Amino acid sequence: MANKIEGFNFEQRHGKDRVRVARVWKNKEGRHFMVEWSVSISLLSDCLPAYVSDDNSDIVATDTMKNTVYVKAKECAEQLSVEAFSIELAKHFTSYYKQVTTAIVKIVEKPWERVNVDGHPHEHGFKLGSEKHTAEAVVKKSGALQLTSGIEGLALLKTTKSGFEGFIRDEYTTLPETQERMLATEVTAVLRYSYESLSSIPQNPHYFTERYLEVKKILVDTFFGPTKEGVYSPSVQSTLYQMARAVLSRIPDMSSVQLKMPNLHFLPVNISTKDTQIVKFDDDVYLPTSEPHGTIEASLSRFWSKM
Incomplete structure (x- = not known):
């Protein structure tokens, strides 16, 4: 956020970096599905008094951001993509907190892959692969969206x-x-991706x-x-x-x-x-x-x- 203070331009944001979370889903047949994510959150918000007036009443605590990751992961009853989860988190912060104007959520997914034993996929066994899947969602309070996906390594x-x-x-x-x-x-x-609003993204998780x-x-x-x-x-x-x-x-x-x-x-x-x-x-x-x-x-x- 850019503000003018005492003749200066002042820009600020705050967030929580490297929040690690693993989520396991189980289908009716007993097969397990899992992901491991490292989540980074950055909020642009109207909390100028915290910097200039010792007033923290408009700050979303970074510990709250961390806990929100775990709560939202729990609420995802069905398996979903890393992009979809980054959008869900960013949408939460911009809609739940009136002072947050933009949320930037970047997630790196660790490449756990299902193993095969005797030529058959294991029900709950995984091995670590190589390249990582990344996603970043930038969501504004208006519903405007910038979405990127990525591959690392x-x-x-x-x-x-x-x-x-x-x-x-x-x-x-x-x-x-x-x-x-x-x-x-x-x-x-x-x-x-070319999607410019939350309402335009595909609903398939x-x-x-x-x-x-x-x-x-x-x-x-x-x-x-x-x-x-x-x-x-x-x-x-x-x-x-x-x-x-x-x-x-x-x-x-x-x-x-x-x-x-x-x-x-x-x-x-x-x-x-x-x-x-x-x-x-x-x-x-x-x-x-x-x-x-x-x-x-x-x-x-x-x-x-x-x-």
Whole structure:
């Protein structure tokens, strides 16, 4: 919130960060479903007296925010998406407290996945996966909505069908050009939905989970290409664009995609002494490195997007 105080512009917000909650649902057949969320809440509210007059009467305590997460999780009798829960929380704070004008709720979902035992899904057994599902809902008292979904830590690697040629060469360039290299990255995606109000979002509580899984499949399929022949990547930049374009082409209610794809290098290994070559590289022995690594990121949005 922006206010003028004694000739200054003053902006403030307050909230609760990293509220961890796990929720288990059980269906009639005895199968368990579970999620683990880390919830961050930020409220924009009319509580200026707390800062300038020692008057806390308009403050929503951050401990109350924490407890609200657990109460609202309990009230969700049916399994729902991380996006739907972030909207529910944000809607609560803007409707329940008259002084709260905007609520920003960001949630990171830990990737617990059902395990298979002897080829069958376990009724109540889970293992920790890799990439995380994120969501952020910004809800105003008017009902206006900004909703983003995300993926963190989607690790992808292919051992061939990648090259890098034709880049600028000068006196500082040592990198050889190649049509054959390993390509590895860890994708971070931020996906903006086109819904602008609470009344416009789909009522299916699983809708955004389905879209998240669909987006993840599109990103993975575009990166790798067909199972046998794959698809050639002339650069991380080119692959990133094709991945973002595929998402917007297939998900009509998504207005923009932002992708961050570090180039995690696998360096060819050749070892030789003065007289003998001990290891000759033949696209088979690499040195994996994490630092330094290339950073490539870009966003793609529809013309009407407000991103």
